[in-house]
Amino acid sequence: MSDESSTVLTIDRDRFHADFDTLASFGATAEGGVDRPAFSADHQAARRWFARRAEEAGLVVEVDGASNHSALLAVPGAEKTLVIGSHLDSVPTGGRFDGAFGVMAALEVLRRVKESGIQLSVNLMAIDFTDEESHYVEFLGSRAFTGKLPLAELQAPHAGRMSDAIAGLGLDLVAMANCGRDPQEYVGYLELHIEQGPRLINSATDIGIVESIIGIRFHRLVFTGQADHAGTTPMEIRRNAGLGAAAFTVALHELLETDFTDCVGNVGSMVLAPGVTNVVSKEAAVDFEFRFPDENRGDALEAQIKDRARSIAERFDLELEFTPMGRARSAQMDPALRRIVGEAARRLGLSAVSMHSGAAHDAQIMSAITPACVIFVPSVGGISHNPAEFSTREDCENGANVLLHTVLSGFGG
């Protein structure tokens, strides 16, 4: 930040970092990261703590039917609301910045605006969306917020049973599916996030302004063969579902390395049944995702993936079932918001660059009902979804100040 910054309103950096560090103690892992899958005890504890901190700041806390936790700085007479935030859940054994950074910055911005006495033209809401990491259902919280989360998806989550997960939390699936807001009440959504990639750090740029967010599709592919004795059954007549899963995983990567280098993909698990070495696998379930710059490329890649899977099933005499498990459409960020973010960075003396996001964010869900934008800060080493995920204190402060000034410039009184 330049010297000029001392003359402009900035966040309370000590309070911000102290809160960030406290938050990182919920679900802290030995490796220095956090383990806070949605609805886990540590996730719930982190959310309760966030709500308490917001109440201590005199903000109005609300928990909606999808367990989205929000804090509101209400402006008398204002009819509309600007939402800023991210999510407090993490991937299993993830890092402490992903999502958490954006929520803590949002809370700090609300506190700072309140303390400054500046009257905004809109209400300001800091939000912690539920299950952004899609442990149970893709973007559960933001999709519920937008009213675009079918009950059927909640009834068939990826992991376990949703009803078990939310038992004792005062939630129910029907309420989750029915807590959509009226888009007319919102003027926009801003999300501050770590980049999770190496571009900013490698180019020594302070701020990334996201132009577009990749699309993502999750699928489960199940190969079914025949359980057989793994000693006595000749190799050439086995119908080995596990071999199908392995060959598919290799083929998916070949596809991404040749014809789809603008896309990425990942197999998260291969679950073989019955799962013992002395039985040829009867069934193999492969959970995977792929991401693409636009929906046309997504369609093309999906077609090729299915084609490869079918060839493999045929080659190993297996049956094949291909089930979509969720998706987020690729999205464009709002040009007006992007311009305001860029001006805020410039005023703070920070370098900024427009960029594409290879990570999915609640912002792309929110963009369906309101103008949205994501602001990035540099990730050291580009590492994320890993306990080693790290952004410097200065970069985090810079990002929070850009968020603050985007709010002030765009929605000042």
Next chain:
Amino acid sequence: MSDESSTVLTIDRDRFHADFDTLASFGATAEGGVDRPAFSADHQAARRWFARRAEEAGLVVEVDGASNHSALLAVPGAEKTLVIGSHLDSVPTGGRFDGAFGVMAALEVLRRVKESGIQLSVNLMAIDFTDEESHYVEFLGSRAFTGKLPLAELQAPHAGRMSDAIAGLGLDLVAMANCGRDPQEYVGYLELHIEQGPRLINSATDIGIVESIIGIRFHRLVFTGQADHAGTTPMEIRRNAGLGAAAFTVALHELLETDFTDCVGNVGSMVLAPGVTNVVSKEAAVDFEFRFPDENRGDALEAQIKDRARSIAERFDLELEFTPMGRARSAQMDPALRRIVGEAARRLGLSAVSMHSGAAHDAQIMSAITPACVIFVPSVGGISHNPAEFSTREDCENGANVLLHTVLSGFGG
């Protein structure tokens, strides 16, 4: 069986089939098989029922430190014992014949000999060995019986914790490791089993006399890479442990299809961590086994497997750990016992053939301390480790009668 059979002692076929059917009700699955992994509630119930049936027949039941269940027909003055039997545990969702058939036939042979009043030259023991299917530890029961089961293996089982598995069963690991018998007390071990392959059924042969049993080795291979965001990390810099596991599985099969067609192998599970699609897998554990006709071939195959695994680890920038998880050495069956089995079959008018066993059996463990032999009956379709596993009633009766007459001819008074 030929007409001549009516003039010789045979099993009580109705009692035998009724007992076999009752046994199949313990852990019965909807698909018609059984699910009785070692120490499961259904396995324990099946063993208690077996012991009760033996006691009802006036036999002396014993449960040793490894939970091997045996029934003894003691002969006054006899110092040595002939052991016949197999195992009552199954693979997960397995068939009802594997192991169970041999135990039920052994019980029936003891009953029939007792009822006939024929005095053998040795005590006759029907045994149900613990965990032949190696759910916790390879051939736990027979290896404990032979005194060749190190405590360390019991302390590091494949599945869960052994101490949890045996809680409440009056067992402890030290007693398990220390219940080896004195080989001098035994004259031999005979095991009647389904073939689990297609050779007998395809050649319309009644009885298989096993000459040799394959060797088997179990290994766990762990690839370690780096957890990374599955959206933002460029494909070419990912250190994807799951991709290593998949490529290894494909490579193992290529090896078996080219240079090692006399061997077989199988990957039972690939467990990826953290196991979610939006994180590149940091770790992948591959549990697999391979089987070979003799130890030299086993050594050669193991060397090649390790070589392939190392190449894959290098290619994907992964670390590699290779852990032996157990083994059974290849074994020759006793020529004298094989001859007696062949004579018994001929006397009963049954066709018989000498053969190799691609499946592992407790007999190969027992062969280290006493002469051993395995007798096969045909498996319909060669299917095993599958609920569809099936052998006809007539073939099962034939096998039991061959076992009975092998006992009578070889160890008659």
